[in-house]
Each structure stands twice: as structure tokens, then as C-alpha cells.
Amino acid sequence: MAILVDTGTRLVVQGLTGREGSFHGLRNREYGTELVAGVTPGKGGQDVEGVPIFDTVHAAVQATGANTSMVFVPPPFAADAIFESADAGIETIICITEGIPAHDMLRVYNHLLGTSSRLIGPNCPGVLSPGKANVGIIPAHFFSAGGVGLVSRSGTLTYQIGNELAQLGVGNSTIVGIGGDPVVGSSFIDVIALFEQDPETELIVMVGEIGGDEEERTAEYIAGNVTKPVVAYIAGFEAPPGKRMGHAGAIISGSSGTAQAKAEALEAKKIPVGRNPTEAARLAAERVGART
Amino acid sequence: MDLLEYQGKQLFAEHGVPVPQGRHATTPKEARAAAEELGFPVVIKAQVQIGGRGKAGGIKLAKDADEAETHAEAIIGMDIRGLTVQEIWVEQASDIATEYYGAVVFDRSARKPLVMLSAEGGMDIEAVPEEKIARLHVDPLVGFLPFHGRRLAFEAAIDADVIRPVGAMLAKLYDLFVAADAMLVEVNPLIVTGDRQVVALDAKVTVDDNALMRQPAVAEMRNPSAEDPQEQMAKERGVTYVKLDGEVGILGNGAGLVMSTLDVVAQAGGRPANFLDVGGGAKAEEIVAALEVLLSDAKVKAVLFNIFGGITRCDEVARGILQALEQIDVQVPIVVRLDGTNDQEGRRILADADASQLHTAKTMLEAADMVVALAREGAAA
Numbered sequence: 001m002a003i004l005v006d007t008g009t010r011l012v013v014q015g016l017t018g019r020e021g022s023f024h025g026l027r028n029r030e031y032g033t034e035l036v037a038g039v040t041p042g043k044g045g046q047d048v049e050g051v052p053i054f055d056t057v058h059a060a061v062q063a064t065g066a067n068t069s070m071v072f073v074p075p076p077f078a079a080d081a082i083f084e085s086a087d088a089g090i091e092t093i094i095c096i097t098e099g100i101p102a103h104d105m106l107r108v109y110n111h112l113l114g115t116s117s118r119l120i121g122p123n124c125p126g127v128l129s130p131g132k133a134n135v136g137i138i139p140a141h142f143f144s145a146g147g148v149g150l151v152s153r154s155g156t157l158t159y160q161i162g163n164e165l166a167q168l169g170v171g172n173s174t175i176v177g178i179g180g181d182p183v184v185g186s187s188f189i190d191v192i193a194l195f196e197q198d199p200e201t202e203l204i205v206m207v208g209e210i211g212g213d214e215e216e217r218t219a220e221y222i223a224g225n226v227t228k229p230v231v232a233y234i235a236g237f238e239a240p241p242g243k244r245m246g247h248a249g250a251i252i253s254g255s256s257g258t259a260q261a262k263a264e265a266l267e268a269k270k271i272p273v274g275r276n277p278t279e280a281a282r283l284a285a286e287r288v289g290a291r292t
Numbered sequence: 293m294d295l296l297e298y299q300g301k302q303l304f305a306e307h308g309v310p311v312p313q314g315r316h317a318t319t320p321k322e323a324r325a326a327a328e329e330l331g332f333p334v335v336i337k338a339q340v341q342i343g344g345r346g347k348a349g350g351i352k353l354a355k356d357a358d359e360a361e362t363h364a365e366a367i368i369g370m371d372i373r374g375l376t377v378q379e380i381w382v383e384q385a386s387d388i389a390t391e392y393y394g395a396v397v398f399d400r401s402a403r404k405p406l407v408m409l410s411a412e413g414g415m416d417i418e419a420v421p422e423e424k425i426a427r428l429h430v431d432p433l434v435g436f437l438p439f440h441g442r443r444l445a446f447e448a449a450i451d452a453d454v455i456r457p458v459g460a461m462l463a464k465l466y467d468l469f470v471a472a473d474a475m476l477v478e479v480n481p482l483i484v485t486g487d488r489q490v491v492a493l494d495a496k497v498t499v500d501d502n503a504l505m506r507q508p509a510v511a512e513m514r515n516p517s518a519e520d521p522q523e524q525m526a527k528e529r530g531v532t533y534v535k536l537d538g539e540v541g542i543l544g545n546g547a548g549l550v551m552s553t554l555d556v557v558a559q560a561g562g563r564p565a566n567f568l569d570v571g572g573g574a575k576a577e578e579i580v581a582a583l584e585v586l587l588s589d590a591k592v593k594a595v596l597f598n599i600f601g602g603i604t605r606c607d608e609v610a611r612g613i614l615q616a617l618e619q620i621d622v623q624v625p626i627v628v629r630l631d632g633t634n635d636q637e638g639r640r641i642l643a644d645a646d647a648s649q650l651h652t653a654k655t656m657l658e659a660a661d662m663v664v665a666l667a668r669e670g671a672a673a
Contacts (some may be wrong), residue, residue, distance in 0.1 A: 022486055027603075031421060075502065075505070076505060076506065099502050099504060101473055101500055101502045101503035101506070102398060102400075102473070102475065102500045102502060102503070103398075103432075103473050103503065105430055105471060105501065106398075106403060106404070106405070106432045107433060109403045110403065110404070110431065110432055110433050111433060137602075137603065138602070139601075139602035139603050139633060141633070142337070142632070152548070153548065154546060154547060154548020154549070154551075155546050155548065155602075156544075156545055156546025156547075156549035156600050156602065157546065157548030157549050157551075157552055158548075159600055159602050159632065160549055160552070160631075160656075161598050161602070163631070163632060178428070180547060180548070182398070182400040183400055183403050207548070211547055211549055212400050212401060213401050214401075217401075225442070233552075235548050235551040235552040235555060236551040236554075236555070237554075237555045237558065238536070238551075238554040238555050238557075238558050238564055239534075239551060239567070240534070240536065241553070243533060243534045243567075244501070244534075245547060245550075245551050245567055246532045246546075246547025246548075246550065246551070246567070246569040247547045247548070248500075248502055250401070250551065254418070259555075275555075275559065276552065276555065276556050276559065276657065277552060277654065277656065278655065278656065278657055
């Protein structure tokens with residue numbers, strides 16, 4: 001099973017002819033992901049290492065049956081690329097691009113509500129289902145298949161915790177980077193709802209950070225809707241208010257969005273919060289161990 | 293990016309939002325000339341990106357040219373909650389009958405713009421009771437409609453004769469919010485004058501940093517001299533840096549990992565000096581740029597370089613660090629934590645190098661303990 005990407009994924013990469021797009025797209029293919037097409041307007045008919053390039057996503061979908069797209073398009077044009085994928089009927093759109101204007105994402109988010117497309121990202125490392133498919137820039141070699149679903153706003157922190165889990169002998173069903181922007185296509189709640197339905201996922205690890213109130217809302221959601229155990233980690237206790245900590249969405253506004261408030265909201269719903277990535281991994285490993 | 297009041301008012305004027313006539317000045321003489329041109333009375337207003345200007349004495353009324361010059365002299369160079377006033381705005385004084393509050397906010401939680409209106413203006417909006425603020429979300433695909441303005445005006449219970457002009461102002465503020473890629477457009481106070489004109493007396497505008505590429509006029513409003521010198525240096529070198537006030541310099545790859553590193557150092561008893569994300573960079577020149585920014589803070593007593601190698605390999609990073617250390621003179625100890633892809637080889641490269649200030653660690657927690665101890669030794673020496 002796993003969620004979002006698996007052996008049924010047929011991937012089209014928007015921006016496959018670019019340096020980053022080809023590097024990561026071909027890495028994903030090497031991992032075993034079925035990479036069926038690339039899209040670069042004006043380069044239709046060419047190929048990248050045997051992968052056919054199309055001028056439009058529509059043409060790529062018609063010719064190859066692509067159902068998943070990865071967006072590797074520069075920030076000023078990325079929203080347009082997402083709209084194009086949704087218009088072509090792509091089910092899962094994974095946008096890696098960092099630096100998309102927030103107003104573009106408002107329009108994208110509200111438009112996608114009326115479609116059947118699901119967006120992961122932007123400003124995210126992508127989605128990996130170990131042993132099945134990798135769509136994005138997650139270094140797959142640390143991860144093995146297992147029962148922990150991992151969802152995170154941060155890339156490297158995901159690798160850090162995933163690697164610590166691997167060293168404790170715990171594998172993952174799917175690793176989902178939802179992205180570090182103020183508005184992303186899928187929230188913690190959206191992804192956790194998928195993990196709850198996924199028979200392969202036994203336990204969920206959520207990795208949050210300062211900014212916004214997603215973690216607080218997720219705590220409420222978990223308490224009312226999730227039967228599987230959840231372990232959390234929150235980064236940014238030392239972050240000062242009013243400063244963007246790297247990610248566009250990682251900012252404490254006034255007194256809202258602090259790590260303290262998020263950790264307290266989760267703990268109030270009996271969700272254990274690790275003090276550091278190592279402790280979060282250990283808490284997860286103990287709980288998976290207890291179930292097997 | 294936060295705009296100063298007068299910059300926000302420039303955008304207001306461009307979008308047809310009524311604002312008082314004013315002039316920008318940086319010296320008392322300029323303020324005097326501006327005041328004479330505008331006619332008296334005028335208000336001299338300190339231009340700083342912080343609230344509470346009025347209480348701090350940064351806003352003063354002048355009845356004649358001498359008074360305008362004296363007030364300008366007092367305000368320029370004044371310290372307002374840690375910020376030095378470098379610029380002032382000289383504005384025709386307004387005849388205020390009523391003060392309201394109006395704003396358009398990027399509501400990330402609802403993923404929609406939020407428009408707010410209150411009849412209780414002129415004070416800190418956080419001090420206004422919830423029920424006194426009318427709020428309404430706007431569908432960004434449809435935009436601000438006339439009924440939005442009416443509904444807000446009736447719910448906020450503003451004076452009946454200004455419902456139309458206030459609604460019209462909110463519509464223009466919304467247009468500006470979208471056109472300027474703003475995260476916040478706030479008018480406090482939004483006033484009604486004695487002759488019942490609706491005017492924006494203050495302007496607070498924050499523009500999305502990610503959109504500055506398509507907002508060249510706004511991007512040019514940035515004043516580097518008003519920023520922290522280290523943060524300014526970081527911007528010029530394309531490094532993501534936030535200055536804090538501790539003694540442990542911190543850099544790493546990835547925003548989340550660096551945030552987490554700050555927390556772990558604090559848990560180990562140290563105080564982080566900064567946040568610095570080097571991104572995926574392993575090249576010597578990227579590491580040199582980052583270390584130079586970090587070490588320009590004289591309080592830094594030890595450095596923690598936290599790398600989790602993914603696609604970037606730890607051996608590449610180790611070589612980059614050694615090359616960087618050949619190019620710049622580093623006086624403080626550096627703890628390098630290398631974990632992930634090719635981490636053993638990376639640590640071996642660093643251990644074999646003849647660099648006495650380098651220490652290596654395998655885990656984040658071990659690295660944090662080491663760097664905190666080294667920073668203490670440095671502070672004691």
C-alpha cells in the first residue's frame with residue numbers, strides 16, 4: 001500500500017530538461033519509480049535518457065497515462081505549472097520549487113479544492129515510499145520499508161529522524177515532506193488522514209516547526225479521528241519572534257506560532273513530543289516495538 | 293519585507309486610497325522646507341518599523357516652520373525601542389472626527405485573505421475586544437465584492453454616512469493587497485475628518501519576500517542601512533542568517549535541521565549566536581561566505597557545523613570545510629558533526645587534516661555538548 005506514491009505511480013516531470021529536474025528525475029527512475037514523461041514547452045519530441053519530452057502536460061498524459069507530476073519549474077512559473085497539471089487531470093502533483101509567491105499559492109490552493117488533484121508542497125523534498133517509488137529529492141538509501149509513516153515540514157530534519165529510525169531498525173511506509181511555505185497543498189491533517197487509512201502504516205511521526213497553527217489544529221484532529229499512535233517533534237524553541245527561520249512559513253507572528261504552544265497543544269492531546277530528533281525517533285521505535 | 297509608513301502611503305496613493313499630503317525628509321532643514329510647502333499645522337512622524345512611535349515621542353505637531361525644524365531635530369537620531377530614527381515624514385495635520393481600524397491580512401490558517409474593520413481605531417488592535425472587530429474572508433478567486441464592504445461596515449457599526457466611502461476604501465486596500473503581493477495591509481487609524489472625508493492616517497504594509505522579484509518598485513524601497521549589519525552582509529552573500537545574542541555560532545544544511553540545532557545547543561546549556569542555513573552547499577566558497585558572516589559576530593566563542601549528508605555527501609562537505617579554512621583565518625574552535633551519506637570518510641578526512649581547531653562528532657547531541665564546553669572555555673580564556 002503506502003500512500004501517495006507507489007508501484008502504480010506513472011510520473012511526468014515538469015522541467016525534466018533542466019539541470020535539477022533531470023538530475024532528480026533520473027535518480028527517481030533509478031530508484032524504480034516509473035518515469036514516463038517530461039514536459040518542457042518547445043522541446044516536445046526530444047528525450048532525456050530515453051524519457052520522451054512533451055510540450056504540454058495534456059499531451060504527456062494522453063500519450064503515457066501519467067498520473068503523478070513532479071514540478072521542478074522556477075518560482076515565477078511554478079504556480080502555472082501546477083494549474084496545468086491539475087487541468088490535465090493529474091491525481092498527485094508534487095511541487096519541489098522553493099520561493100513561489102504566497103499569493104500564487106492562495107489561488108492554487110483554492111482552485112484545487114474544486115478539482116480531484118492533490119498537491120504536495122511546494123518547497124518540499126517530495127514523497128518516498130521505500131521499495132516502491134521515490135518522487136522528489138529525498139535521499140532514498142537511508143530508508144527501508146516498514147510501519148512508520150513520517151510527515152514533515154522540513155527536508156533535512158526528515159532525513160535526520162528517518163535515519164535515526166533506520167538505525168533503531170525501524171522502516172517507513174511513506175515519508176511525506178509537506179513543505180515549509182505558509183500555504184501548502186496538503187496539510188499535516190490531510191496526510192495523517194491518509195496514513196490512518198493505510199494498512200501498512202502502524203504509527204505516525206509528525207515533524208513540525210514554528211509558524212502558523214497547523215500543529216495545533218492537527219492535535220485536535222488526531223484526538224478526534226486517529227486511532228493509530230502518533231509521535232511528534234517540533235523545531236524552533238529558540239527562534240525569536242518576527243524572524244523568518246529559513247523557510248518562508250517558519251515565522252512567529254506576535255505571540256502565535258511558537259514551538260512551545262505547538263508542543264503543549266500536542267501533549268494536551270496525549271501525543272508524545274520528543275525534545276530532540278533522537279528522542280522523537282526513540283519514542284517512535286519503542287511504540288512500534290510494543291505493537292509487534 | 294516591512295515598508296515604512298511613507299512607503300506604504302505611496303502605494304496607497306497609487307491605488308487611489310486617500311492619504312494626507314506629505315513629504316519625506318532626513319534633515320531638520322529638509323523638514324522645514326517640506327512643512328513650508330505643505331502649509332501649517334503639520335505633523336512630524338518618525339519613520340521606523342516598530343509600533344509605539346507616538347508614546348516614544350516620535351510623532352509631534354508643529355504650528356510653524358521653527359517648530360517643525362525643532363521637532364525634526366529632536367526626532368531624527370532618536371532611539372525608539374532600539375531603532376535609530378533616520379527618516380521622517382512631514383504631513384499636513386488632519387482634523388480627526390472619528391478613528392476606525394481597517395486591514396487586509398494574509399490568513400495562512402484559512403488560506404484566504406481576511407478583511408477586518410472596527411469602529412475602535414487609533415489603539416493597539418490586540419487591545420480591542422473580539423466582538424468589536426468585524427471580520428470576513430474573501431475568496432481569492434473571486435476577489436472583494438461590494439457586499440463585503442457593506443457587510444463589514446454594518447457589522448462594525450460605523451457611522452451611516454461613511455458606509456459607502458469606507459467600503460470603497462476597503463475595496464482599494466484589497467486591490468493593493470493583491471497587486472503588491474502583500475501579507476498585510478493595515479490602516480490604523482482610518483479616520484473620518486470634520487468634513488466627513490475618509491482618510492488613511494497611517495499605513496502598515498508587509499510584502500511577501502518571495503514576490504519581490506515581480507515587485508521591483510517595492511524591492512527598491514529596502515533600506516540596507518536600517519538593517520542589522522550582519523544580516524545585511526548575509527543578504528549580500530545569499531546566505532540565510534538570523535542574528536541571536538548567544539556565543540555558539542551555528543550553521544547547517546536545511547532550515548529545519550538548523551532550527552533543531554539551536555534547540556539542542558540550548559538544551560545542552562549553551563546560547564545560540566545565530567541561525568545560518570548553508571542549504572545544500574558543500575563548496576568551499578559557500579562555506580567561506582557562511583563562516584565569514586557568522587564570525588563577523590565578535591560574541592561567537594565556538595562554532596557548530598551540523599551536516600546531515602543526503603544527496604550532498606559528507607566527504608565533499610569535509611573537503612569544502614578544509615578548503616574554506618585555508619582561505620580564512622578562524623580563531624575559534626569548530627565542531628563539525630557529519631552524519632549521513634559517506635559520514636565515516638568525511639570524519640576521517642577532517643581527523644587526518646592538520647587543523648587543531650577542528651573537532652568532529654557523529655551525533656547532534658554529542659556535537660552540542662562539545663561545542664557548549666568549548667564555548668565556555670573560550671569565554672573563560
